């Protein structure tokens with residue numbers, strides 16, 4: 249099977265997931281900034297991973313473009329955020345918004361927990377986070393999830409877990425095998 253993993257990552261958590269997935273699939277992990285030269289149609293499956301930035305999936309434009317150009321290639325995407333996966337209402341809401349229909353119909357999607365590393369953020373994102381912390385402080389008084397998010401982010405954390413990629417890898421293998429069977 250030939251697979252490629254394209255990823256958008258600022259502080260390295262999404263890149264780590266992309267590299268783990270690529271290693272499992274025996275393919276390459278390519279940053280989205282270098283992905284324009286990739287012929288997505290030449291792969292049995294394309295995996296895309298992007299991080300959540302104020303609810304927005306970074307790299308989504310590349311995904312939508314590649315998807316539109318290669319409707320017969322299986323696409324599997326994963327979004328990486330600081331939100332704990334157990335907060336299903338928040339995760340579901342972000343996923344539904346960031347994988348809109350019809351552009352991303354048929355793109356299989358997963359959510360994986362990343363981490364938070366303030367010191368590795370760009371300056372604009374550091375400033376955005378300072379504002380976010382202020383907002384969260386107010387909310388934290390009445391909202392226990394805001395309080396938990398705030399303390400996790402303030403201290404920094406690494407929530408990546410290699411075991412969490414198993415369903416992503418399994419789905420890529422299934423879709424690539426189905427594509428192979430169709431062509432045989």
Ligand SMILES: Cc1cc2nc3c(=O)[nH]c(=O)nc-3n(C[C@H](O)[C@H](O)[C@H](O)COP(=O)(O)O)c2cc1C
Pocket residue numbers: 256257258259260261262263299300301302303304328329330331361362363364365369373376377
């Ligand atoms: C400005 C900013 C906004 C963020 N917004 C969200 C968000 O809406 N939802 C979420 O779950 N995580 C959010 N995060 C956390 C990142 O998604 C998380 O740190 C992720 O692991 C970063 O991935 P990377 O290391 O690949 O860049 C935000 C982080 C920053 C800096």
